[in-house]
Amino acid sequence: MDQPNDSPSGIRQIARQAGVSTATVSRVLNGSARVSDDTRARVLKAVTQHNYRPNAAAKALATRRTRTVAAVIPTLEHSIFAKFMNVLEDELAAAGYSLVIATHRFDYRSELKRCSDVLHLGAEAVIVSGADHDPELPTLLATANVPFVYTSVYAPDSAVPTFGYNNSRLASDAVAHLAALGHQDIAVLHGPTAANDRMRHRLIGVRDAAQRNPAITLTEIESPIGAAGGAEQLAAWVESGRLPDACLCLADVYALGILHEAQRRAIRIPDELSVMGFENLDWTANSAPRLTCLSLPTVEMGQATARGIIAHLDDGQPLADADFAATIVERESTRQR
Amino acid sequence: MDQPNDSPSGIRQIARQAGVSTATVSRVLNGSARVSDDTRARVLKAVTQHNYRPNAAAKALATRRTRTVAAVIPTLEHSIFAKFMNVLEDELAAAGYSLVIATHRFDYRSELKRCSDVLHLGAEAVIVSGADHDPELPTLLATANVPFVYTSVYAPDSAVPTFGYNNSRLASDAVAHLAALGHQDIAVLHGPTAANDRMRHRLIGVRDAAQRNPAITLTEIESPIGAAGGAEQLAAWVESGRLPDACLCLADVYALGILHEAQRRAIRIPDELSVMGFENLDWTANSAPRLTCLSLPTVEMGQATARGIIAHLDDGQPLADADFAATIVERESTRQR
DNA sequence: CTGTTAGCGCATTCAG
DNA sequence: CTGAATGCGCTAACAG
Numbered sequence: 097m098d099q100p101n102d103s104p105s106g107i108r109q110i111a112r113q114a115g116v117s118t119a120t121v122s123r124v125l126n127g128s129a130r131v132s133d134d135t136r137a138r139v140l141k142a143v144t145q146h147n148y149r150p151n152a153a154a155k156a157l158a159t160r161r162t163r164t165v166a167a168v169i170p171t172l173e174h175s176i177f178a179k180f181m182n183v184l185e186d187e188l189a190a191a192g193y194s195l196v197i198a199t200h201r202f203d204y205r206s207e208l209k210r211c212s213d214v215l216h217l218g219a220e221a222v223i224v225s226g227a228d229h230d231p232e233l234p235t236l237l238a239t240a241n242v243p244f245v246y247t248s249v250y251a252p253d254s255a256v257p258t259f260g261y262n263n264s265r266l267a268s269d270a271v272a273h274l275a276a277l278g279h280q281d282i283a284v285l286h287g288p289t290a291a292n293d294r295m296r297h298r299l300i301g302v303r304d305a306a307q308r309n310p311a312i313t314l315t316e317i318e319s320p321i322g323a324a325g326g327a328e329q330l331a332a333w334v335e336s337g338r339l340p341d342a343c344l345c346l347a348d349v350y351a352l353g354i355l356h357e358a359q360r361r362a363i364r365i366p367d368e369l370s371v372m373g374f375e376n377l378d379w380t381a382n383s384a385p386r387l388t389c390l391s392l393p394t395v396e397m398g399q400a401t402a403r404g405i406i407a408h409l410d411d412g413q414p415l416a417d418a419d420f421a422a423t424i425v426e427r428e429s430t431r432q433r
Numbered sequence: 434m435d436q437p438n439d440s441p442s443g444i445r446q447i448a449r450q451a452g453v454s455t456a457t458v459s460r461v462l463n464g465s466a467r468v469s470d471d472t473r474a475r476v477l478k479a480v481t482q483h484n485y486r487p488n489a490a491a492k493a494l495a496t497r498r499t500r501t502v503a504a505v506i507p508t509l510e511h512s513i514f515a516k517f518m519n520v521l522e523d524e525l526a527a528a529g530y531s532l533v534i535a536t537h538r539f540d541y542r543s544e545l546k547r548c549s550d551v552l553h554l555g556a557e558a559v560i561v562s563g564a565d566h567d568p569e570l571p572t573l574l575a576t577a578n579v580p581f582v583y584t585s586v587y588a589p590d591s592a593v594p595t596f597g598y599n600n601s602r603l604a605s606d607a608v609a610h611l612a613a614l615g616h617q618d619i620a621v622l623h624g625p626t627a628a629n630d631r632m633r634h635r636l637i638g639v640r641d642a643a644q645r646n647p648a649i650t651l652t653e654i655e656s657p658i659g660a661a662g663g664a665e666q667l668a669a670w671v672e673s674g675r676l677p678d679a680c681l682c683l684a685d686v687y688a689l690g691i692l693h694e695a696q697r698r699a700i701r702i703p704d705e706l707s708v709m710g711f712e713n714l715d716w717t718a719n720s721a722p723r724l725t726c727l728s729l730p731t732v733e734m735g736q737a738t739a740r741g742i743i744a745h746l747d748d749g750q751p752l753a754d755a756d757f758a759a760t761i762v763e764r765e766s767t768r769q770r
Numbered sequence: 771c772t773g774t775t776a777g778c779g780c781a782t783t784c785a786g
Numbered sequence: 787c788t789g790a791a792t793g794c795g796c797t798a799a800c801a802g
Contacts (some may be wrong), residue, residue, distance in 0.1 A: 106795045117773045122797055132771060147576045152555035153493035154795030157778045162490060164533070164554070171519060178515035182508060185536055189547070194554050196501070196533045199522055210526070217501070217531050218489035239484050323716040349716065356721035359696055379660040379686065384693035443779045454789040459781055469787060491779030494794045774801080785790085 106151060113142040125150060156218065164194045165405060166214035167223040170202045170292070174321060174347070176375050177225075180247070180398050184223070187402030191410070193220075202291040204230040215240045221405045227251045227258060228293035243408055243415055247401055248294050250419040257415040259401040261393060263294045266422050267301030270344050270372060270390045271312070273424050275305070278433030279341035279370055281313045282306070285329060285354075286346040287321040298346050298374070315340060319350075326353025330369075334361050341433060342370035348377045351387055351429070359384075370430035385428030393420035443488055451479040462487060493555065501531045502742060503551035504560040507539045507629070511658060511684070513712050514562075517584075517735050521560070524739030528747070530557075539628040541567040552577045558742045564588045564595060565630035580745055580752055584738055585631050587756040594752040596738040598730060600631050603759050604638030607681050607709060607727045608649070610761050612642070615770030616678035616707055618650045619643070622666060622691075623683040624658040635683050635711070652677060656687075663690025667706075671698050678770060679707035685714045688724055688766070696721075707767035722765035730757035 104112060111118040116135060123131050124139045131139075142148070156162045165188055169177050185195045196217065198210035208230040214222055215236070222237060222244040234256060237244040249260040274282055289296045299316065306314040319325030326345060330353070333339050345351040351373045358365050365371055365385055373380055376391035400418050407413035441449060444462075448455040453472060460468050461476045468476075479485070493499045502525055506514050522532045533554065535547035545567040551559055552573070559574060559581040571593060574581040586597040611619055626633045636653065643651040656662030663682060667690070670676045682688040688710045695702050702708055702722055710717055713728035737755050744750035 107797095108795080118796075119774080119798080120772060123772085126797085130771060135771080149552060149577060151494070151795050152553055153490045153497075153499060154778090155797075156490035157488070157494050157780090158795080158797040160778075172509070172515045172522065173519050175512060175515070178509045178512070181534070182510050182536065185509065185534060189535065189550070194533050194535070194550065196531050197518070197522060198526065198531070199519065213526070213531065215486060216489055240486060323719040327719045352716055353719050356692075356719055359721040379689055382660040382664045382690050382693055384696040444781095445779080455780075456782075456790080457788060460788085463781080467787060472787080488779050491794090492781080494796090495779080495781045497794075772802085774799105776797100776799085778797085779794105781792105781794090783790105783792085786788085 106148075106154070110139065110142040110146055110148050113146065114138040162218040162220055163192055164196060164217070164219050165221045165223065165402075165409075166196045166198060166217070166219035168198045168200060168207060168210045168214060169225045171199050172197065175349075175377050176347075176392065176394060179377075179394050183395050183398030184402050187399055188406070191402075191406045193406065193409075200291075202288065204233075204291045207291065208233050208236065211236055215242060220409055221245075223247055223401060223405070226293045227254055227256070228291075228296075243405070245401060245405065245415060247397060249297070250417060252417045252419075254417075257404075257417050259397055259404060259418045259420075261397070261420050261422055263297035264301030264304065266374075266390055266392075267298035267344075267346070268305040269301075269422075269424065270374065271302050271305035272309075273390075274342045274344060274370065274372060274430065275309050275312055277342070277370065277430055280311050281315075281341040283315040283317060283329075283340040283343045284346065285317050285319065285326060285343060285350040288318060295346065302344070321347045321349060323349050323353035323356070326350035326355075327357035328353070330354045330357040330361070330363065334363060339363070339369050342372065342430065344372050344374070346374050348373040348375045348380055348387070348389065352379070352383070355383055355385075355387070355429070366429050366431035370433075372430055376425055380425075380427070383429075388427045388430040389425050391423050391425050393422055396420050443485075443491070447476065447479040447483055447485050450483065451475040499555040499557055500529055501533060501554070501556050502558045502560065502739075502746075503533045503535060503554070503556035505535045505537060505544060505547045505551060506562045508536050509534065512686075512714050513684075513729065513731060516714075516731050520732050520735030521739050524736055525743070528739075528743045530743065530746075537628075539625065541570075541628050544628065545570050545573065548573055552579060557746055558582075560584055560738060560742070563630045564591055564593070565628075565633075580742070582738060582742065582752060584734060586634070587754060589754045589756075591754075594741075594754050596734055596741065596755045596757075598734070598757050598759055600634035601638030601641065603727055603729075604635035604681075604683070604711075605642040605645075606638075606759075606761065607711060608639050608642035609646075610727075611679045611681060611707065611709060611767065612646050612649055614679070614707060614767055617648050618652075618678040620652040620654060620666075620677040620680045621683065622654050622656065622663060622680060622687040625655060632683065639681070658684045658686060660686050660690035660693070663687035663692075664694035665690070667691045667694040667698070667700065671700060676700070676706050679709065679767065681709050681711070683711050685710040685712045685717055685724070685726065689716070689720070692720055692722075692724070692766070703766050703768040707770075709767055713762055717762075717764070720766075725764045725767040726762050728760050728762050730759055733757050
């Protein structure tokens with residue numbers, strides 16, 4: 097009754113079966129060091145026979161690596177985030193990292209909480225949307241000693257690395273584009289700005305552009321992101337009997353709503369109203385009319401974010417800010433006035 | 434030089450600081466057992482002072498629980514999956530579970546690989562899309578002894594619990610709906626069926642319905658999921674000079690493309706062609722015309738899937754299949770012929 | 771090339 | 787109510 101338990105578990109079991117030490121098993125499983133082909137074969141056989149799978153927690157504890165990266169985002173509901181996560185996951189997976197996603201529905205306290213959650217979980221790095229957060233967020237992440245980056249924004253002066261673009265400048269560019277087309281009475285459809293500095297900065301950019309060009313009259317309209325917002329706004333304009341020259345939609349779905357409502361009310365786009373999107377989602381290339389958009393570099397940003405984090409985690413490369421260019425895709429929903 | 438390292442890490446450090454044992458620290462941190470208020474206070478103080486955060490791997494190793502659930506899906510690019518993941522994450526997070534997402538781009542081998550990946554990672558349960566997979570998949574998951582479910586399908590006869598709906602029946606219902614409207618020449622726009630049994634079953638349902646009603650003439654058209662597919666098909670019909678009576682879009686985005694192309698070509702919907710979606714994405718309520726859709730119970734499915742898994746993991750409740758009803762939302766894109 | 775030996779940080783009997 | 791001791795399963799020196 098003093099004899100050791102006869103059925104060791106995990107690595108020990110297969111070590112015994114293969115007639116080697118656990119160290120050797122670990123070696124073949126991790127491809128480290130040299131192991132004789134014979135030994136390796138025996139180990140591998142035992143591994144498959146027992147359908148052995150190394151315990152992740154034990155490995156993580158021993159190596160101090162979880163190979164897990166977390167993304168804390170507002171929501172997966174908006175296509176642009178889903179698209180971002182899609183490429184992130186792709187790149188991360190290719191490098192052997194897992195992606196855990198946590199959403200906070202545009203709420204700073206919740207965001208902080210979710211960051212804390214993923215830290216508890218053992219994320220080796222965390223990707224956060226935007227640069228503005230609960231003041232405790234950077235502290236939390238920093239004291240936990242896990243690398244983190246802000247995305248969808250480019251803020252080189254920030255103490256935290258940012259992977260993104262200058263939202264305010266892009267918005268200015270979009271307005272300038274509209275102005276160059278001869279539009280003066282410009283409306284901007286935007287989403288709630290609470291816990292969303294990307295949206296806030298776009299608004300700032302819009303105002304800057306308007307200020308620089310005195311001819312511009314700006315109207316800002318806020319509504320929850322969705323096609324309904326665009327549709328309702330166009331309806332309101334038509335009913336008030338007065339349309340702006342152009343409408344910049346800070347989320348493409350607004351434009352979708354506008355296009356449809358315009359059709360419903362026989363408003364000709366772009367003849368009576370120019371409409372411009374800000375993301376360049378897939379469907380914009382096929383809409384009627386095809387939507388002129390600022391094209392957010394979401395894919396490039398996702399790849400760079402993943403690669404940057406991987407290089408940092410794997411090779412100790414420093415995390416450097418990255419600024420991605422956005423292009424304006426001129427299509428049919430805008431016209432020279 | 435024999436003295437123990439003076440700066441123990443983790444739980445030991447705060448145990449020392451609080452003048453208690455590690456066991457006690459563990460107790461207050463896990464709310465287990467009774468601890469005197471005084472002791473608890475001292476421990477908590479030390480915890481916050483040192484900004485202590487229990488090591489997830491160590492805890493997982495000791496408790497054999499990772500509180501991580503994985504979802505292995507085709508892609509996050511299609512809104513319907515993003516929507517599903519969004520509610521899954523929500524429910525899971527509320528119960529203290531983390532969600533890791535792995536995508537496989539509609540490829541069975543890749544799907545198997547990703548399942549293996551999340552198993553290595555220590556997922557306590559895995560959620561897979563569809564019921565048809567590489568034959569090794571169920572074996573893999575079963576021998577790993579982690580509970581798993583198939584989603585977006587309802588197959589009570591399957592050995593694996595399914596949370597979803599009967600794709601073939603829903604598709605039949607959709608076709609029947611169209612037929613009841615008096616349509617006979619019905620086209621069905623569907624996506625690739627490779628590694629996608631949901632799509633295959635919908636097609637089967639479509640054929641069943643057509644077979645049951647001899648008056649129906651069916652045309653199946655496959656194209657990658659996206660608005661382009663719908664637009665191109667409508668263009669092709671117009672150019673061939675022959676439109677079907679109705680088009681069932683097995684993914685809503687096809688309908689978006691059709692609606693837009695129809696506008697471009699001045700085809701009146703539903704007068705010249707009835708169009709029906711199959712998911713009921715948000716924008717369908719605002720399109721022009723508003724899209725008649727079969728409404729996939731994605732949210733209910735997500736909630737139930739998460740709750741079922743949580744109940745299983747937390748309370749040992751058995752995983753029971755769940756069949757969700759889909760309703761048909763009659764809007765403006767279909768008409769009585 | 772391979773085995774031995776320590777921990778990694780935490781939860782958990784079992785005593786007291 | 788609290789502490790000491792043990793082990794979760796694996797990796798990483800360090801020998802040999």
